Amino acid sequence: MGSFRNRFLRVNLSNSKFSEESLSEATVHDYIGGRGFGVKLLYDDLKPHTDPYDEKNELVFLSGPLAGTNAQSFSRLQVFFKSPLTGTYFKSAAGGFWAPELKFAGFDGVIITGKAEKPVYLWIHDGKYELRDASYLWGLDCDDTHTLIREELHDNDIRVACIGPAGENRVKYAGIFTDRRAAGRGGAGAVMGDKNLKAIACRGTSKVEAADREAFTAAVKEQITAYRNNPQFASFSKTGTQIAEFTNVLGMYPTKNFREGVLPKWQEIEGASYTKLRVRKSGCHACMVHCGNIVRMYTGRYAGTWTDGPEYETTWAFTGPMRKADIGLTIAADKLCDDLGLDTISAGSTIGFAYELFEKGIITKKDTGGITLKYGDSTPVMDLLKQIAYRQGFGDLLAEGSVEAARRIGQGTEKYAIAVKGLELPAYDPRGAKAHGLNFLTSNIGADHNTGYAGQEVFGSPFPFAVDRFAVARKGELTKWNQDLTALFETGILCSFIPSMGLLSEETFGKLLAASTGIKDFADVAYLWKVGEKIFNLERMFNVREGFTNKDDVISERLTTETMPSGPSKGQVFEADELVKDYYKVRGWSSKGIPTPAKLKELSLEFTIK
Ligand code: SF4
Numbered sequence: 001m002g003s004f005r006n007r008f009l010r011v012n013l014s015n016s017k018f019s020e021e022s023l024s025e026a027t028v029h030d031y032i033g034g035r036g037f038g039v040k041l042l043y044d045d046l047k048p049h050t051d052p053y054d055e056k057n058e059l060v061f062l063s064g065p066l067a068g069t070n071a072q073s074f075s076r077l078q079v080f081f082k083s084p085l086t087g088t089y090f091k092s093a094a095g096g097f098w099a100p101e102l103k104f105a106g107f108d109g110v111i112i113t114g115k116a117e118k119p120v121y122l123w124i125h126d127g128k129y130e131l132r133d134a135s136y137l138w139g140l141d142c143d144d145t146h147t148l149i150r151e152e153l154h155d156n157d158i159r160v161a162c163i164g165p166a167g168e169n170r171v172k173y174a175g176i177f178t179d180r181r182a183a184g185r186g187g188a189g190a191v192m193g194d195k196n197l198k199a200i201a202c203r204g205t206s207k208v209e210a211a212d213r214e215a216f217t218a219a220v221k222e223q224i225t226a227y228r229n230n231p232q233f234a235s236f237s238k239t240g241t242q243i244a245e246f247t248n249v250l251g252m253y254p255t256k257n258f259r260e261g262v263l264p265k266w267q268e269i270e271g272a273s274y275t276k277l278r279v280r281k282s283g284c285h286a287c288m289v290h291c292g293n294i295v296r297m298y299t300g301r302y303a304g305t306w307t308d309g310p311e312y313e314t315t316w317a318f319t320g321p322m323r324k325a326d327i328g329l330t331i332a333a334d335k336l337c338d339d340l341g342l343d344t345i346s347a348g349s350t351i352g353f354a355y356e357l358f359e360k361g362i363i364t365k366k367d368t369g370g371i372t373l374k375y376g377d378s379t380p381v382m383d384l385l386k387q388i389a390y391r392q393g394f395g396d397l398l399a400e401g402s403v404e405a406a407r408r409i410g411q412g413t414e415k416y417a418i419a420v421k422g423l424e425l426p427a428y429d430p431r432g433a434k435a436h437g438l439n440f441l442t443s444n445i446g447a448d449h450n451t452g453y454a455g456q457e458v459f460g461s462p463f464p465f466a467v468d469r470f471a472v473a474r475k476g477e478l479t480k481w482n483q484d485l486t487a488l489f490e491t492g493i494l495c496s497f498i499p500s501m502g503l504l505s506e507e508t509f510g511k512l513l514a515a516s517t518g519i520k521d522f523a524d525v526a527y528l529w530k531v532g533e534k535i536f537n538l539e540r541m542f543n544v545r546e547g548f549t550n551k552d553d554v555i556s557e558r559l560t561t562e563t564m565p566s567g568p569s570k571g572q573v574f575e576a577d578e579l580v581k582d583y584y585k586v587r588g589w590s591s592k593g594i595p596t597p598a599k600l601k602e603l604s605l606e607f608t609i610k
Pocket residue numbers: 073074075095096282283284287288289290291292495496497498
């Protein structure tokens with residue numbers, strides 16, 4: 001099948017058994033790849049109510065059908081698992097070079113089950129594979145793990161996906177890291193740590209060839225031309241995801257645990273400020289956007305610290321929740337999270353939750369081990385991140401995430417945990433962007449911005465139609481469109497930044513897929529949309545099988561009852577009930593948020609009807 005090899009490696013860590021498998025022709029046709037395969041594998045393999053830390057929970061590492069080719073921005077690794085943070089189906093993605101290397105090594109994906117007796121890492125090279133002792137790596141940070149595995153195997157071109165101490169200690173929002181890029185959200189690193197799997201290292205020398213080389217070359221040319229002609233391309237390429245200017249000007253930069261929408265002195269942490277600190281650009285395999293920035297602090301408390309990033313979300317996570325625009329701290333905290341193996345969004349947000357409890361006197365220095373949490377001072381963040389990763393002192397509680405921490409603290413603190421289905425909200429206040437918030441409510445993994453990014457509200461994109469960001473009308477329709485479009489593109493594991501910038505059309509994507517795999521139906525845009533919708537509904541049915549309903553499509557009452565007190569979104573609330581009801585109708589779901597039998601039949605998902 002051209003660039004898709006249909007070769008998956010299954011590893012049971014409990015008995016060190018390996019097997020190779022391939023998907024049926026029908027599955028490949030019906031789910032295309034990437035996120036389609038991920039949810040189908042998890043739905044079929046996991047029994048309902050499997051504990052995320054049961055040895056039967058799977059970690060599915062997938063490359064997309066276009067990874068390893070010169071099609072642009074398809075180098076992402078996507079990891080699928082049942083999340084210890086949310087209890088839902090989960091997907092988490094990282095850019096870089098690991099996924100193409102897996103293809104060069106001869107495989108499309110790796111499915112991990114079981115638990116090793118002692119720490120191991122998996123070494124995949126040119127069609128061969130073995131488990132190796134990782135005892136000497138246990139306890140090391142992600143950077144050192146990369147370095148030592150390359151040294152042990154005498155090859156600096158090896159690509160490594162690994163966990164840090166946070167994953168080993170089962171911090172519920174520990175991620176998997178590769179070349180300083182993170183599959184951060186939802187606790188993939190915690191599941192990997194629970195399995196005693198420190199890393200997967202890959203190296204390969206085989207070529208990834210398209211089924212129809214001529215058509216593929218033409219489609220890649222079309223993609224490159226579209227990138228170059230897009231007015232967003234140059235600025236995105238220069239500053240990457242730094243959009244603090246947009247969200248502050250719109251009054252939706254969550255500040256003080258979502259109590260305000262504008263960060264004082266936000267200009268100090270926007271794109272131009274990072275550009276001044278840039279050492280060089282960075283990027284992923286086969287992506288001309290090259291949006292990453294390696295930055296370094298030269299002065300102040302964090303002088304000498306460098307990092308690859310931070311992205312916008314990380315910038316927010318270590319500024320908004322503490323109400324302090326300290327660029328040095330964002331750089332230092334980003335590097336520390338990359339080293340320790342922590343998701344920056346959940347880490348910053350959970351720390352921000354603790355700031356509010358401290359201000360209200362619900363927790364004191366006795367609880368925090370002597371640390372004072374005061375708005376305007378973000379310096380405690382560094383110590384707290386270490387405590388979280390090693391589950392020391394107060395960090396042990398914060399390692400559970402804000403929702404579970406609130407449950408344990410009690411005293412009505414649940415309302416200060418700003419999350420959906422246990423996943424902390426990212427850097428957008430839903431009161432300033434209603435479709436964005438509706439996506440948080442209904443995304444199958446909890447409050448994830450990348451599942452249906454409403455660029456129409458943040459950047460004013462007029463596709464599929466222009467919107468008033470405060471309006472409720474047509475937001476169900478828009479959210480479904482954004483979510484299905486994302487699912488469609490994630491069959492190829494396209495970088496999530498590309499659709500939000502409008503850089504790639506479904507038509508060109510279809511041509512790339514069809515030419516690379518040789519499957520003609522993939523060029524049919526209507527077919528691609530149907531598969532996108534199907535994937536989203538199958539994810540929903542995974543969660544329904546776990547007991548999730550409309551009762552879980554809820555958000556902190558702060559956002560639905562307290563009006564934004566000031567700034568450009570002043571006076572707004574988030575009309576969650578109205579929005580979600582409209583959304584269910586548009587989706588063809590019942591009032592309980594469950595896809596109807598008619599909808600499931602229409603999408604050929606009858607097998608999920610019980
Ligand atoms: S846009 Fe940026 S993050 Fe996405 S693939 Fe390209 S370089 Fe990587």
